[in-house]
Every structure is written in structure tokens, then in C-alpha cells.
Amino acid sequence: MRGTARSRATRAAVPGALLAAWLHLGCEAPDTVLAKHGCSSCHAPTTEGMGPSLRRIASHYDSRETLIQFLEGKSTPRVSPEGFEAMKPMVARTISLTPEERARVAEAILRHRAE
Numbered sequence: 001m002r003g004t005a006r007s008r009a010t011r012a013a014v015p016g017a018l019l020a021a022w023l024h025l026g027c028e029a030p031d032t033v034l035a036k037h038g039c040s041s042c043h044a045p046t047t048e049g050m051g052p053s054l055r056r057i058a059s060h061y062d063s064r065e066t067l068i069q070f071l072e073g074k075s076t077p078r079v080s081p082e083g084f085e086a087m088k089p090m091v092a093r094t095i096s097l098t099p100e101e102r103a104r105v106a107e108a109i110l111r112h113r114a115e
Contacts, residue, residue, distance in 0.1 A: 030108035037097070037105055038090060045112055051087070052079045054112035067106040071095075 034040045034054070042051035060078040061067040069075040071094040077084045094102060
């Protein structure tokens with residue numbers, strides 16, 4: 001992915017030292033995690049589209065644990081509950097992830113909190 005627009009966007013969105021540490025440890029960058037699990041098909045960083053923006057989602061969850069509970073299917077949606085029917089297949093997908101993968105997805109979403 002080196003040199004692509006996506007990798008340049010990831011480098012721009014993530015502080016350089018943090019991205020370098022992730023890559024050094026063999027971890028995936030947050031945007032890669034979200035794309036890998038299908039989140040970015042409907043959720044963009046700051047703009048509303050098919051689904052609420054990642055920033056809007058992050059603003060509704062006060063901790064990683066509360067977001068993980070939603071990703072595990074153990075809590076109701078805090079964002080756009082009226083549109084949750086369309087999200088159900090993706091929640092079924094996140095339920096099937098390992099706890100570590102769900103934590104990475106939650107962390108990748110929460111890094112979009114407005115500062």
C-alpha cells in the first residue's frame with residue numbers, strides 16, 4: 001500500500017510517531033482495520049453517508065468498553081437507532097470477530113473523536 005492515496009491519507013490522519021510504532025510492531029493502521037472489517041463501506045471519518053460518520057459514532061461512546069459491548073451485540077445502538085436494521089448484518093459480523101479484533105475496531109473508531 002506504500003505510496004497509494006489511502007496510505008498517504010492514513011499517514012496524514014495518524015501522528016507520525018504512532019503510525020511508525022504500529023508498523024514497527026506489525027500492527028495495522030486504524031483506517032486499515034476499519035476497511036478490513038467492512039466499516040468504511042458505510043462510515044466515513046467526518047461526513048455522513050450511508051451510515052453515520054466515525055466522528056459522530058465516537059462522540060456517542062464514552063469508553064472503548066461501551067463501544068465493544070455494542071460490537072458484541074450486548075447493547076442497543078446509541079447512534080441512529082432508527083437505522084439499526086441496516087446495521088444488523090455488520091453487528092453479526094463484529095460478533096464473530098475475536099475480542100482482540102473487536103478492540104482494534106473500537107479503538108480505530110474512537111480515534112475519530114473531535115478534539
